[in-house]
Amino acid sequence: MIEIDAITKRYDENTVVDNVSMVIEPRTVTVVVGTSGSGKTTLLRMINRLVEPTEGMIRLDGEDNRAIPGHELRRRIGYAIQGHGLFPHRTVAQNIATVPGLLGWEKSRIDAKVEELLTLFQLDAKTFGPRYPHELSGGQQQRVGVARALAAEPNVLLMDEPFGALDPIIRAKAQEDLLAIQRHFGTTIVLVTHDMNEAFHLADKIAVMDKGRVLQYGPPVELVRAPAAPFVETLIGDTERPFRLLAIAKAGAAAEPGDADGEPIHEDRSQQEALADLLWSGRNALPVISATGVPMGRVTLEALLKHAARPQ
């Protein structure tokens, strides 16, 4: 659990993060969104003390994050920096091995971890391990940056726009991988992004920042249902609202008894995908199946339209 308690950061007269309080539950994904310069990176960096707050306190699992030396704290917290920040004089494998090396892991364990992570991020370990960062594409560099942050299996992972340079296909894959890793290790993730689709896709909770303040902090559905400020509404987008609601709800949740023809949809796909399927195939209903393939009834166009309407 990360408790951010009335934290403020000032540079001279300039208040960059303004009295922010929020509690991040363990094993959840929190996404921080907001305009450029709103203080997202600064907030993130105060968690691992790359930036020392002017006022306030941050506790990790109840312990003040100033209780141990900064460098030890940072070895426990994964940090994927905005714009990868790979060490240009070290190979990809050496880059990923940074924190395990600092923690004194055995070589065989480090090697295994490096290979596992490279494979996970679709980079062939034999080809890419010995390369230098400048021999990689921007997207590959970014994936290595994320792999480096994950290498020591940290409980807390801070990610600053980690997927910005990825093409849509690799990005979608990287997001799925991140969620899989998160579920597997029970990592608490705080992620900054400018991409609202990404935010809605990944987040258990979203924090909206503007001018150093957190305007709203809550589950995605709450942001759509009850935006706390005009800025939140603008960020979500008037024309996007119904689709956002569908995007964060599961097809299974709209299932009702009955039959339907054609290709079924998995219960944990989003309702947005279900709607797209229906529209594209010109059907009124489609069958839903559970993760194990058991039929669960059907999803109708009508039900989806109801789900997409402004909540009462």
Added chain:
Amino acid sequence: MKAWMPVILRGLLLVLLVAFLLSPGSFEPLLKPLVQQNAPAIYNQGSLLDLTLQHLRTVFAATLAATIIAIMLAILVTRPFGAEFLPLSRSLVNIGQTFPPVAVLALAVPAVGFGEKPTLIALFLYGLLPIFENTLTALTNLPRSVMEAARGAGMTDLQRLMKVELPLSLPVMVAGIRLSVTISLATATIGSTVAAKTLGEVIIAGLQSNNLAFILQGGLIVGVLAVLIYDGLSAIERLLTRRLGIT
């Protein structure tokens, strides 16, 4: 084909230099036309090879000391606790540079006597600035994201210096050493005026006896040494730079 030309040329130059130093006599016919009859065409007041080695030794010792001190200074003033010494150390090193070498020699002789010592002092002072400046430039211009990543990964100050800052600064530091060595190779000749054993002896002997051949061979040996060492260090620098993917 073209890429090999400079390498071959330098190889030839090196072979020529070694041949001349090992057997200067064989080159006598070439230099004979430059001197009056009966005057020696090849330096005859000592071994050219010995003088060259001593010249190199003096330059090497002075540069080594200058490198160590300059890098240590640059590291010191780029740490948070040393930042206030930055302007001071800059001006100290600059003063070392504005002093003419002859003046340094003249001042050093009464203090440490004739011989190699005053030369070493002058070369040391002269070598400091380029290395210090370059190391300072490198250490203060490291990519910010890389430095942030190093801190974010949990490296201590010392680990950051050793594992990230110094390796990344190496090419620019080598460039400083290269400048320093080249200056020292030339400046060391002046050391002969205070009885240091350097190739300056050959040139001075030539000036005193009006022997063009002496002046030429003394000057050429220093020149060729400078070219070869300069090129060698440039090659190292390019290698380092390429590995960092800066080009």
